[in-house]
Amino acid sequence: MSAKPEITLEHFYVFNGTYAKKEGEEEKKILYYYPSKIDLDSQIKNIGLSEAIIKFTESFNPGQACDYCHTHKTRQIYFQPEPDFWMVMIVGVPRVWKVKDGTQFMEYQNEEVSSNVCQAILRQTYTMFRLFMGSFDTILNDPECGSVLLLKHKLDHFYSRYLLSLKLNNSDILDVFQGLQFLPLDKTTFLRVQCFMNLVEAMFSQVKYTAFLYNDQLVWSGLDPEDMQVVYNYLISTLLPAYLEKELHGGSMPRNSPSPFTSSHYGKFVTGPSSINEPNGTGKLPRVYINYSTIPISLYLVVYRALSATICLFVDSKTSLVMDFFKSLDTFLGPQLTTLVSSVAEQCSKHVTIVADSSPKYLYFNKLNLAYKSTIHLDNRRCSNVLTTPEVLRIITDINNDTNKLKEAGEVIIKTMSDYWVVGKLSNLREFFVVIQQKNANLIEIDDEVKRLCEQQLKSIFFH
Amino acid sequence: MLWNVNRKRKFINSGKTKVFSCSAMATKETVSVGDGIAEPGIEPGASAETMLVTTDSFEEYEQEMSSSIDDKHMKESTTSTISEIQEEVQDIPVTPTPTSPVDLKKVASPDDPELEDISYQFGQTSLDVDPLRSKAWLAQKKHVFVLSQAGKPIYSRHSSEDKLVTVMGVMQALVSFVQDGNDMIRSVHAGDTNFVFVVKGPLILVSVSKTLESVPQLVLQLTYVYNQILSVLTQSQLTRVYDQRRNFDLRRLLTGSERLIDHLLNFMDREPAFFLGAVKCLPLLPSMRDSITQTIVQTCGKIKNLVFAILLANNQLVTLVRMKKYFIHPADLHLIQNLVDSSESFKSAESWTPICLPKFDSNGFMHGHVSYLAEDCQACLLLLTVDRDVFFTLSDAKQKIVEKLRRTNCLEAINESMNKTSVTTGEIGLPEMRHVLYKCRSTAQFWSPGFQSPYTTDEEVERLLGLYQCLHHRLHAPSRPLKLIFQQLDKETMLAWVTSGFELYVTFEPLVTKPDAINSVSKLLKWIKKEEERLFILNSPTF
């Protein structure tokens, strides 16, 4: 009971059953398998079991794909991202040695694992892959070298690193929402940002889409939510933290060294050339694949940052990324962005509200624009920076499970054994969760508390 | 392994342990006001005495359900309760009597060639008409399958199991495959369908359900099915046949008792008693109930080896008299109710039937004298003994009981209560309350009013029970038990509330305001308190 028992990643595999035409070809099904050191036979066996389970469930309810499977020691998550392709993630249930009547025994805490959260994580692993590598389909049909081999190679290249970064134990309801945090901003400042981004698009025809973030919060997205969701996740949980880390260490050096481009402003490229007047070229630029809802396209992702503002430029992949392009970008963006940031910053300073620890915490999510806000989570970096107990978070997930079944509106008020009150409200397709720890409160008092909070936080929307 | 034994011990002691929890209640109650309901420190139906084994939480109940049997070492590790009793009296070797439903000799010669053929035939026929291709069959809300570890079909709820050889084969394969990796498959989820697997002794039980019921609840139901099977076979016999012959076709031993399982499953679909782990009593004036009880005690007090006398009416308990220091587990009582409810034959004539009560003793048969009181009083009396040849003693006793009851007008009282449609919350004067389940934890008894509109159709009633089960599941979620749930849903507003003394599940009008809801709950509690002597059995009579 000393160290908190952990969820562990046991297996993770991608397969396509149709690739094995006849007996003995089973290994052809396997596109990726983690851990790779496991011998081929058991790989084949496990995939065989997964296939059996998939077939079995389908035989009972055609059309409804298998979601997950509980065993005593594991949780198996199934996901069919594209026809005939299956991704399976098997996590080990946290276990603790318990002593009952003098004998030790291993207890598997099945209830600690939320299948929904795991589902969400598995989907993330796919969408993230798709963002950087393209969908399985696009890879297979790549005009140049499209092939199963290529797919295998890409899967291996991507997941061998990505899986290590999975935060199974710090994942919670936020992974289910996959929300975007929007920056509260007054109309005028927002318009300034918006118009500036338009100007960028107008001046650089290669730029197809743009997005603007302030710290971790989104101000403007030209992408559709489904795409922004993934990009945002990547920026917030991977790219920017790493960049800031780097800045911190190499940080003391003068901004960009004396150069005509940057002397006047704070702009720097996060992806692309590390410094404008650096000889060693334009640095390597991530390609992203988006627009799956319509016509998928691949674009370069140029991320540029000045002070707390980050802008994403999605650049036509046909553009030749010569230094001049970046220089002109830098000269255009740098000064204007630097001034823009300050006006944004000024506005934000008006919005900051410090919540007392005693005061109720809340979590808001609107599935229509994916906006979320949480005073439960200190940041959206998934590093267990939460102001409440895992129990409460799990209960929120449970409520979310139930309310998903609801059509119009509903409310769930729960009191836990540890005297936490957890309230979930659903209205007008928005979800609002409140956590209050107040031992001797009664239902009515809690209800009033929640009403008060809604009045403060949601007065400008129809949330009844 | 050891902890199973311990569970067994606990179950025997639970009667005494209750006393503490009861005395503890009074003090706890004041705290439970904090649960958000302005509710006076009353706890209707609470009693220090109980004839039922009560369990503190659902999960414990569920585990207890399975634990008593789950593992093979049981036989060695515990001594049979029945033999305990017999030893106390005199040594009579326990051997199944000829009257037991199945002839063991017949079973003892299993490797019977033509038997083989038959099962082989089944295998063949199964292939052509495949239920899996029938929409209607697939659309069933809940399937239940029972098969042997060898994959042999034993029972299927919605079609003759022999058509399902293949699919059961798959189930068996899944189970055994996972077992090979010394793990255990528990459930699979696809869309709105839950597939739940339970492995008990030599049997595999599978439930495929589209209902709202949670996995633990489905597990509980499968366990009931298993216990139902035990109640006709006993654990020892079941294990024995499979020890002797792995792919034995158990259906041969179960012929006739499928209807028990069918009935049990339907029973569980519309009876909260099962997931509540409690029984409902027939409302009676305390004076009447006492005189009925006394009649039974006086008449049967002298009869040796009589363990339980149970009087049921409309599936509700009128009274239960027990042998000192033995308790009956609600799960066993439910099986008895199921037996009575599903066998018309008892109505026609008094009968002498062997029955195994798995919670009481999963390895031995008890013998039950089952009869309805009279033509004009359709209450069913069961006299359960470990003595296999006291039929006539009990038969006489029954006659005496009936005569006395008639003289003291108890029969009328029972009839009246039986014929009366049960009171609704509307009639109690709680307009915003549609329905409620009240369980007294200390006595494992529950009360619920009659269904009123809008719950006037079977679908609606089942939907409502489904909702209750969701609440129950959340309230008792093993790792996250809750004190209180108040939820405003699409069609109704519901409250689930557990205190140290009781569990309450209330259904309100969807638009009820919280103050009104809470208000009516405390009114309800007051009312139940006022009525508790009619609605509950507060004492625990013994011979």
Place this chain on the structure above:
Amino acid sequence: MESSTSEDTGDDYYLELSADPIRFESVSFLTNVFFDDSNKQVFAVRSGGVTGVLVKGPNQNLSFRMEDKGPVISIKFSPDMNILAIQRTNTSVEFVNYLPTRELDSVEYSQSCKGKNASILGFVWTHGNEILLVTDHGVELFQVTPEKRTVKALKSLSLGVNWFVFCPQSYLVLLSSGTIGNQMQALHITPGNLHKLTKFEMEATATKPGKLAVSERDVALAVLYDIPCIIVLRHQQGASRSNATTFVYVYTVHKMMTIKRSHILKLDMSGRFAINVVDNLIIVHHQASKTSMIFDIMLPGVSDGTVIYHTSVAVPKPIKPYNLKVPGATLSEHIFQPCQLYSPNWVVFQPNIVIDAKLGCLWYIELRLDALVKVIRDKILLVEFLMQRKDAKQILIQVLQSFMTQMPVSLMEMPTIFDKLNSVYRSHLENEIQSQMGTPLQSNTKSVATTLENLKHKLLIDQSDIYTHILSKFSEGTIEPKMVVWVLLEYIRSLAEHGIPVQHYLHELVITTLVHRKAYYQLHQLLQYHVVADSKPLACLLLSLENLYPAAHQLALDMLKRLGNAHEEIIEVLLSKGHILPALSFFRYVRSVGMADEISARKFLEAGKASNDPILFHSVFKFFEQRNVRLHNTTAFTRGEHCQPYVQHFKYLFRETDNGCNSDTNSNVSTVST
């Protein structure tokens, strides 16, 4: 497209002479010609008047005879044309009453200057029948009374005067004094009085002895943007002839008290210049190059703290070639002969008059804005320039339209352009509001820039103009829809920054264009940040979009909520969605806070019935039964509510099946004490 038409006019001369000049007898040995720039009248005096005096002005054309009493030096009518003043000697001025009978009175009366042996430099009629004589010894103001044919001295001021200039618009007289004539004294003439303005000195450039440092011909008085100005040509002798350049100094008069040099115009040329003023622009004609330049002192220039330096708005261009209509051989026919521009015979008068004494023509100099549009390359400058011109609205709009066709590049200038337009728009609104209720609009830093006095010279382009002439024009698919959005938002941003409430038709346009290009999520963000102002019409528009973009429904509800007075609408929307219970609970909430008047129970019951969901209907029905109990403690509905059919429906659905309700069997059931 509008722009293209203006291209077609080919030439880009931005100045021209008025189409039909005032023609008069050209100067000859027996005809003298005089011009009175106060009345804008040309006098042709034939042989001293005996053979007649022809007077031509903008709206007169008269002739009379007067006897010859010697050569006329100067001749002018009084403002209301009842007295004619004639100067024949440099010591006196004669007066003759001009009779309504359009002939001169027979009697002349005279007034000689008071100053001892002072000689008259000239005279000007000021207010009514007052006349100002300027002599080399000072100025004398007289009151003429034609009835009595008397003249009475009113005021006088003595001061050595070299020359003087009078401005009829401002009644300013500028007197040059001092030995080199660079001491400047300006007087403001009011009825019956003279006011001295503070003296000032023009720095003297090196001049040949005996010659004045500032000569009369280099000085013009004008009124620019309602500010009296002294415009002075300053010739800078460079080392050589070539790099000698000329500047124009503009002295502005403040409150008729002080005079300060506030603008300097760079001509970058040298030689002979003439100055006109048209539409508050200073026009400088250069004879040598036969070109003219335009300066606008209201346009931003380079300031050295005290003075602002201006360069010409557009490259120097000649005046548009002019053909003069002259009689041909026969009376009937005419021929057009090109006439020489910038000819030495030209005399230039303020503000905008050019006279060719030889040809006997008087023209007005006129601006050709459409030509200017083509020569001013800087978009922002052009817009600003046009905003300061009279009736240039049409052209400005065309210009803006043409910018739109130059998207996306032109988006670069849009912010500044819109800001300029809107800062004017803003101050106009402020005026209106102040005039209406004297309460100023919430103060906005930007608006301070436009001070109210010069406001009336700024062209007002409000959002309806922009909408009707520019933004709504896009619908004809001139440019990519996404660029339309860019412009739209840029404009709305500018309005917002100037605190100008945006009209709903702009918001509507935003929504429709975004929808048209399926940029729903972008639309969502705009609404999220309340860029689009709430209103019921917009809410309805959103509702109508639901099938295209589901979230629109949510946004609409939010908007209705924010409006605060749309409870009924919200309930309607919920009901139409079949969200009956939410509608009911909202209804209850609204009533609880006493915001909504009673909505009939029937509405909800009907919806409940229509839903074909018995449970739902049951809930609604019970809700109202409970309400009835509270209102008039019975579950029954009042007659007025006409709910009988629903009571029936309820019975039909539940009563007979409802075992719970035959309560007779439960007679002995106790109920809770309520």
